[in-house]
Amino acid sequence: MTVQLHTPLGDEVLALHAGDHVELSGMVYTARDEAHLRMQKEGIPFDAEGAAVYHCGPVIHNNRVIAAGPTTSARMNMLTKFLLDRGVRAVIGKGGMGEAVREQLCGRGVYLAFTGGCAALAASHMTLRGVFFEDLGMAEAVWILELDHLPLVVGIDAQGNDIFESVRARANKEFGRYSKVQGLSDK
C-alpha cells in the first residue's frame, strides 16, 4: 500500500511507519550544506510550517529540472533542528540521519528516503517553480520544486523507528563472526 502525501504536511505524517512506501506531491525546497547555513543566519525564505526539505543539488538547464537525485543526508545532521523547530515536517534525502535527528523527529515529522542515483526518475516527477539564494550556485541554491507523486520510503518515523539503524545493528552483529585480526599494530 502506497500512502499519498501532499504538502503542506500535517499530523498525517505522525501515523507513518518506517518502511512505508509513500508518494509525495506538492512543493518541496532543496537544501544542501550551504543553504542550511544561510537559512540559520538569515532565516528560512519559505513558509516552514508543514514544509518538506529535499537534500539535493539538482542540474537545472533552461529553467527545467534535468537531474535531481538525493545527496547524503548525514552531512546535515547538525543543521536540521532549526528547520523542525520552525515546523518542517519531512526531510528527504539518502542514507539516513544520525541519532540526534531521529530524536528531533519524534512526535513531529519523518525522514523520507529517495533512491540514490535516480536523478532522471526524480526529474520526471518535478516541475521547477522558483529559486532562493541563487548566488550560492546551482548545487547549493534553494530550488522550489513541485513534486508529482515522487516515490519515497519512510526511513525514520515520528515514533523513533529508524530503518538505517536496525540495518546497521544487524550488519554489525553479522560482522562479529569474523575474529579480530592480529596485525603488526596489535603487538
Add this chain to the structure above:
Amino acid sequence: MGTPDRSAILRALGRATADALREAVIRLPPDVKRALVCAAAAETNPVAQGEFHNIVRNIEQAETLGVPLCQDTGVPVVYLTIPPDVPLTTDLYDAVAEGVRLATKEVPLRPNVVDALTRHNSNDNTGAGMPAIHVMPGRKFSVTVLPKGAGAENVSRIAMLLPSQVEQIERFLVETVLLAEGRPCPPIVLGVGIGGTFDGAAALAKEALLLPIDEMTAFEQQLCDAVNRLGIGPMGLGGDTTALSVKVKFAACHTASLPVAVNVQCWACRRATVEVER
C-alpha cells in the same frame, strides 16, 4: 595507404572520448542491467524491492530522455588502447582531455574536477592529472571510459596485509562494506586488486570494474556472498543484495607483502568503449 594525418587522428580521439562519456553517463552496459534485473527479481525485502523498482525505472527514463542517470557524472577515468601503428606521444593525452571538455559542454556533464587544495573548479572536468589516463597496447585504437562518482570512490580502501593473512582478505572486504553502509549507493560492485605493489593493487582494483559483472569465479562468488550476508541492502535500507558482484584482478607480489585494494562502485557501474575512427 598514405601517411596518417596526425591532427585528424587527434580530433577523432577527442570525438571518441566525448562519445564514450556521453554513452556511459546515459546508458548502463548490458551486463550491469542484467545483474540489476536479476537481483531485483530475487529480492525478498519489500523496501529493497521498491528501491530496485526506482533504479530500473530510472535507467529507462535516462535512456528515453537521453539524460545522465545520476547528477554525479563522476570524474573521467580513461583507458586508451593503442595499436602498433599509433605512436604514443603526449598529444594523445591532450586529445583525450579535449574530448572531456567537449563532453562536459555537450552532454552536459556536471563540472566535478577541482584543484585538490584550493578547491578551485576548472569547470571543464580537466585539471592536473585529470582525466586519469591509462594506456594499454592492443590491436584496435579505442577509448574506454569509466566515469567515477565520489560517493563510492570515497569509501574505497587499501590494506597492506601480512603474507600470513590470506584468510583476512574476505574480512577486509566485508569490513569495507560495513563501514560504507548506504553511502556508496548500494547495490554496489566491488573491484578488488590483490597482489602487486601498493599503487598496483589500487590500479588493479579499478581495472577489475571494467570486467563483465554478471559472471563470477568461485572465489568472487564467495566474497560476494560474504558481503551480502551483512544485509545492508539497496541504499542501506536493508535487503538481500548489498553487492551485485565482486570482480578480482591479481598480480604477483613480494614474498613479504599482501596488498589488497577495494574500489567501491555504486549500482550505476558506468563504462563505455568507442573505437577511434580513422
